[in-house]
Amino acid sequence: MAQRKSRTDRRIDLIEAARRAIIRFGIDGVQLSHVAEEAGLTSGAVLYHYPDLSELLVEAQHAGMERFYEQRLRQIAALTDPVAKLVLTIRSGLPTGPLDPDVRLLNELGGAAGRNRVYGVLLTSLYDRQVSMYQSILDTGQALGVFRLTTDALSISRNLVALEDAYGYRITARHPIIGPEEAAELILSYARTVTGNDLLH
Amino acid sequence: MAQRKSRTDRRIDLIEAARRAIIRFGIDGVQLSHVAEEAGLTSGAVLYHYPDLSELLVEAQHAGMERFYEQRLRQIAALTDPVAKLVLTIRSGLPTGPLDPDVRLLNELGGAAGRNRVYGVLLTSLYDRQVSMYQSILDTGQALGVFRLTTDALSISRNLVALEDAYGYRITARHPIIGPEEAAELILSYARTVTGNDLLH
DNA sequence: TAGCCATTTGAAGGAGAATTCAAATACGCA
């Protein structure tokens, strides 16, 4: 028998297991047994904690998104230079490679968000928060005279997040030419143009 | 009994039916019975033409992609002015609204392309062709002196397609602010900056 | 240490979907 755990500990495990299962089988392809296997439990045990699988899936997606976002925030928190912040933020929004679990998870939502309101809201809220993240970097840089923005910071930020998203898809789909490095360079080329800064650091 | 049709006619119908079913239930959620219902047939009839549902789904995705791409090509073929071409191309890459079937279908592939090589290849090939489409418009504009590109046309084109893709997702996910118009304006703002052209026509 | 209770198992049942196939049907062609 699998090790017994407290209600909260087990729920945390299950959310992690669901995350892995979604990546393997897709948000519409996950089955109770997939989650159970990933967690090292039986289907019954999963059902004991989550009588409704779809609720667990939402929680898994939510947790994955929060982790992704918090991680990005934490990385730039250590920096003060707007240039360094911007460059690092761009890189941290891209997958490390085709198998990057965080981005793979987010990508699963793309299609589902058009059919499922909950997923649509989740994804939209993540997008908006990432936009704010960029916006505050750009505003600061502008105020310090480091950036000379060609348009409003909001529009630029929206485009930056959009570019990250799109290249995340390209990379996980294994584009033969566009990998993490190439994508970063493409986004940076945009960022250089609109900030009027070489973004060397 | 449903009207009898020739092998080829029925296969065309089924591909259309599968396309609709994918949009409704997701690429990993479609069932034989969904396709059958959309086609006005029984599951047995579907199986008679496509013993393997997954092959039908691939064909449906392929057909949807080709149609989407051909449609865009056809639209710009009527124009000669690079500015008009560029503006129209940007608009034609965006969904008309959250329910746009062509984009909804493409979005279904996003996640699956990370798990399924066939879908990955399909999606990558569409991306590359769309990039070429933009590239030829930009090259022409540059040659005519209408555009003064800030970077190489290839990078700009990659970013333009990436932006379309990403805003396609945002729109189908029903972002409360970013609709077709707003997305077009965001992409145009990028295009203006990198072409040095106001893109008014 | 004994007993309680939350957690987990595993088997049984049931629902739903895929698959098979014999029979029915309608179209094309002689």
Next chain:
DNA sequence: TGCGTATTTGAATTCTCCTTCAAATGGCTA
């Protein structure tokens, strides 16, 4: 018109997954 055949149906079968639940398990507390 009538034959032959490709297409479609619908029922039976099998398969897979979800759901339920009684029994087992093991940690916690008194």
